[in-house]
Amino acid sequence: MQDTSKVTDTTPAKTTGATIDLPGDWRYAPSRQSSAPVTIADRYGLFINGGWQRPASGEWFPTINPSTEETLSEIAVADGADVGRAVKAARNAYEEVWGPMSGTERAKYLFRIARMIQERAREIAVLETMDGGKPIRESRDFDIPQAAAHFFYHAGWADKLEYAFPGIDPKPLGVAAQVIPWNFPFLMLAWKIAPALATGNTVVLKPAETTSLTALFFASICDEAGLPPGVVNLVTGAGETGAGLVSHPDVDKVAFTGSTAVGKRIQADLAGTSKKLTLELGGKGAHIVFDDAALDDAVEGVVNGIFFNQGHVCCAGSRLLVQETIHDRFVDKLKRRLATLRVGDPLDKNTDVGAINSRAQLDKITDLVESGVADGAEIFQPRCDLPERGFWFVPTLFTDVSQSHRIAQEEIFGPVLSILTFRDPEEAVTKANNTPYGLSAGVWTQKGSRILWMADRLDAGVVWANTFNQFDPASPFGGYKESGFGREGGRHGLLAYMDTGI
Amino acid sequence: MNRLDVRKTYKLYIGGKFPRSESGRSYPAKSTDGEVLARVSLASRKDLRMAVEAARQAQAGWAGLTGYNRGQILYRIAEMLEDRHDTFVGQIVAAGAKPRAATDEVSAAIDALVWYAGWADKFAQVHGNLNPVAGPYFNISAPEPTGVFGIVAPDAPALLGLVARLAPVIVSGNTAVVLASEPSPMPAITFTEILATSDVPPGVVNMLTGSTEELVPWLADHGDVDGIDVMGASPQQRKRLQEGGALDIKRIVGLRGSVVDRSPQLIGAFTETKTVWHPKGR
Incomplete structure (x- = not known):
């Protein structure tokens, strides 16, 4: 995940341009990961009660490679009847097998799954990149290893839950309905399924419409691991399938990761029930750089913060707040670094930057970038040769952004950074918190007391100081305000799937 | 000659002051056998908005106190409540309870406050921890108060229910707008007199008496309320509070458990977990 290919800044005083001049007609040689390890079926059914089933709807939809627009496979559309079968299978498995099973036995299944993910990591990574468009470097080095780590971490909790919270006799909730997004398809599956199973729940999960393939691959891992039928069920489809799942009356727990708009609909749908709900929603993360920061490190952090995974990251540092005194210097450095990104x-x-996940997302990014230009912000995009087919967006910076601009308020979910300035720590906090979101924030300064002062005041579930975009199964992740509630990961993440009596 | 007793006027409690409802309305609070005990204020939408504003203004200051300090203030509330033990017993009995049950209820409310007072400088140790991440990073998670909570106080037990739902909200540094029990408002109002004399900063707790049915939609949809404890609400009111909560992702607490629960998990339910990362290096 971390980009260590730093640009050596040899002539800081003289540099003003946005490109690095290299001698002659120099270019990178292709270094292509073969797609040979991956076998993709022509068609995938629904994984319900341990077997593959045809959808009751009789309908299928294509899933494409967003970097080529080629159809990779056809995926079943689950309708209400399919969702009902999946929930019933999960309920039976909960009551008959998974609920009564000892934590130690549950743990062993999860450890086994973690190992199988590690064993087949390259296949999953290639599949993830083909289906979703993210760089293979990221799926190979971040998404899939982190997913395996999540199963390994939570496996160990399964028989130690009574030690997690003092005075609490831990009980599972029952059947968990889980709906995940397309930006980290396999990793989000792991974030959802691993804690749910560790705490003794069974699962019906709906992957995102554009990125179902690695979830379907996971179904085959469950099968090969000998996981009892019904413990994990997968229903594929679009929003309608997800809406049917979360509002199913026999679901005890709903966990959703996705946009704030859909999160609000789900919260409203659940009104009148006592289903336990956790939401991990959008963000508009502030990335704050003080004048005493290690600027070259900060440049790398800021670039990673917004261009990692094409900016399709809910906790992306999409608003750069840079101290006024270093604005020009810092922006120069950023522009030069941008010019070296390989798209x-x-x-x-x-x-470094792969394909935008879908045409719909590309349209949304384009619309917001056009609004930035129309609102009067100054746009910078490096020279960039984009492939002819597929969905692409050039890494983009906006300077002269004011707080009221749409690009400073709305989540773009693309490789677009809005740059604002501040004068002192108070103003940095005020501007950082001036959003309905509250997922992440970054602070770059060499002054320790200021880091802690800032961290206390930022409305953000995760604060990265002198680093950004760090994740770990042991570290709770989740938002303040309209970025959602509940945590995923760490001891805190277990609470989302446990009945603690309150 | 018999002396004429001096009756108390029961008012709202907003921002540390005791105003009447701006609407000029009131309603009769009655005992279980229908006797009118007093007329109490019937709060309006505007009163609720003033209460939320007061709660918002007070929140940062309250959260900024040390846990030690907040703990002493909660303990002070218990001291003052003990001092007026008989007043509350009298009110609860007048509303229809048996003296023994009333005495037990007041004692339990005092003990609950003492219990939560002791949590003020400890809950972060129980809810927070260092996270052993797989890399050279210092990584710590700690709870912070969510902000402003609305509380629909339970009807019964009126005093203990109120205290048991309020204490876990404010102990971490949240501020509160409480809809007092509509049928049993008097212990709630008398309790605000205790709050006003217990070093609780103005605005930390705001108490509205009136029609729960009327106030629930305004509380549910208010954009500056961060969360709502629905324990005291009817099923229909809960649904309405959940629907309003969905407008801006309010935290909804009190869907499970009981009115008099006492748990560090309840303190946690009114907090947000913040995780801070920093690299380790030379």
Whole structure:
């Protein structure tokens, strides 16, 4: 995940341009990860009660590779009847097998799954990159290893839950309905399924419409791991399938990761029930750089914060707040760094920025970027050769952004950074908190007391100081305000799937 | 000659002051056998908005106190409540309870406050921890108060229910707008007199008496309320509070458990977990 290919800044005083001049006609040689390890079926059914089933709807939809627009496979559309079968299978498995099973036995299944993910990591990574468009470097080095780590971490909790919370006799909730997004398809599946199973719940999960393939691959892992039928069920489809799942009356727990708009609909749908709900929603993370920061490190952090995974990251540092005194210098450095980002074939091991996940998302990014120009912000995009087919967006900076601009308020979920300035720590906090969201924030300064002062005041569930975009199964993740509630990961994440009596 | 007793006027409690409802309305509070005990204020939408504003203004200051300090203030509330033990017993009995049950209820409310007072400088140790991440990072998670909570106080037990739902909200640094029990408002109002004399900063607790049915939609939809404890609400009111909560992702607490629960998990339910990362290096 971390980009260590730093630009050596040899002439800081003289640099003003946005490109690095290299001698001659120099270019990177392709370094393509072969897609040979991956076998994709022509068609995938629904994984219900341990077996593959045809959808009751009789309908299928294509899933495409967003970097080529080629159809990879066809996926079943689950309707209400399918969702009902999946929930019933999960309920039976909860009552008959998974609920009564000892924590130690549950743990062993999860450890086994973690190991199988590690064993087949390259296959999953290539599949993830083909289906979703993210650079293979990220799926290979971040998404899939983190997913395995999540199963390994939570496996160990399964027989130690009575030690997690003092005075609490831990009980599972029952059947968990889980709906996940397309930005980290396999990793979000792990974030959802691992804690749910560790705490003794069974699961019906709906992957995102554009990125179902790695979830379906996971179904085959469950099968090969000998996981009892019905413990994990997968229903594929679009929003309608998800809406049917979360509002199913026999579901005890709903966990959703996705947009704030859909999160609000789900919260409203659940009104009148006592289903336990956790929401991990959008963000508009402030990335704050003080004048005493290690600027070259901060440049790398800011670039990683917004261009990691094409900016399709809910906790992306999409608003840069840079101290006024270093604004010009810092923006110069950023522009030069941007010019070195390699945009293109996600399967190329040197690619930094891959394909935008879907045409719909590309349209949304384009619309917001146009609004930024129309609102009067100054746009910068490096020279960039984009492939002819597929969905692409050039890494983009906006300067002269004011707080009221849409690009400073709305989540773009793309490789677009809005740059604002501040004068002192108070103003940095005020501007950082001036959003309905509250998921992440970054602070770059060499002064320790200021880091802690800022961290106390930022409305954000995760604060990265002198780093950004760090994740770990042991570290709770989740939002303040309209970025949602509940935590995923760590001891805190277990609470989302446990009945603690309150 | 018999002396004429001096009756108390029961008013709202907003921002540390005791105003009447701006609407000029009141309603009769009655005992279980229908006797009118007093007329109490019938709060309006505007009163609720003033209460939320007062709660918002007070929140940062209250959360900014040390846990030690907040703990002493909660303990002080218990001291003052003990001092007026008989007043509350009298009110609860007048409303229809048996003297023994009333005495037990007041004692339990005092003990609950003492219990929560002791949590003020400890809950962060129980709810927070260092996270052993797989890399050279210092990584710590700690709870912070969510902000402003609305509380629909339970009808019964009126005093203990109120205290048991309020204490876990304010102990961490949240402020509260409480809809007092509509049928049993008098212990709630008398309790605000205790709050006003217990070093609780103005605005930390705001008490509205009136029609729960009327106030629930305004509380549910208010954009500056961060969360709502629905324990005291009817099923229909709960649904309405959940629907309003969905407008801006309010935290809804009190869907499970009981009115008099006492748990560090309840303190946690009114907090947000913040995780801070920092690299380790030379």
